[in-house]
Amino acid sequence: MARYTGAVCKLCRREGMKLFLKGERCYKDKCGFEKKPYPPGQHGQGRKKISDFGTQLREKQKVKRLYGVLEKQFRRYFDKATRMDGITGENLLQLLERRLDNIVYRAGFAGSRKEARQMVKHSHFLIDGKKVDIPSFLVKPGMVIEVREKSQNVSRFKDCLDTAEGRGVSDWLALEKSNFKAVVNRLPERDDIGYDIQEHLIVELYSK
Known part of the structure; x- marks a missing residue:
């Protein structure tokens, strides 16, 4: 499947939460989700029962869209998470958080x-003094x-x-604003994610 190129506000409405896909606009009254906090389409406001599979699928789609990855890449992250020590769902979110584009x-x-x-693809960033233009690059402490x-x-x-000061910087990162630098203090933990995600539903979906 190709990358989605339609109206991104519809994605937030479909998933029932802000995915912060339009930057500063998401924090203003013009946010599409604030105006229409229900699924898009003719029957968006109608009541509809969702099966267990549908609930699991929606959770996977929500996380994919939040971090901007496609299905094959997301599945690779999941497979890697299953091979890591610890809880698979939390490992999956940690891998996604460690992506360079997410760090930026x-x-x-x-x-x-x-x-x-x-920005990463346009070679604007250095990691430990070396140019890196791969958005999926996984950072380390x-x-x-x-x-x-x-x-x-x-x-x-x-x-x-200047705008980011309002939303704050994650505790596992140390920002040196004057030097345009960010240091990875530690690996992100589950409490650092800050989004309403039920990662166990994704594990259940892929475990069928």
Whole structure:
């Protein structure tokens, strides 16, 4: 399946929660989910029973869309999570949180994960002094993510950092705003995710 290119506000409405796909707009009254907090379509406001499978599927779709990954890649993350020590669902969310594009968003260098992916692909970031342009790169504790010196004059980075102060930076990251740097203090824990996600439903879906 190709990447979704339609109206992203419909995705938030379909999943029943804000996925923060449009950056600053999601925090304003213009947010599509705030105006119409029900599923899109002609029967969006109608009552409809959902099967156990449907509930599990919706949870998987919600997490995929939240982090901006496609089905094959998401399945690879799940398979990797099953081979790790600990709880599979929490391992899955930790892997998704460790993606470079998510780190760029969480640190406040971008207004959305989609924008963060674009910034990474355009080689605006260094990890431990080396250029990395792969959004799916998994960071480790101690790594330093910074905006390239040539890119620090781009006004968009400053605007994003100023806006990000309102939503805060995750505790597992240390942001040096003046130096355009973020340090990974530790691996993210379940409480650091901050979204209404029932990861056990995804595990149940893939375990059938």
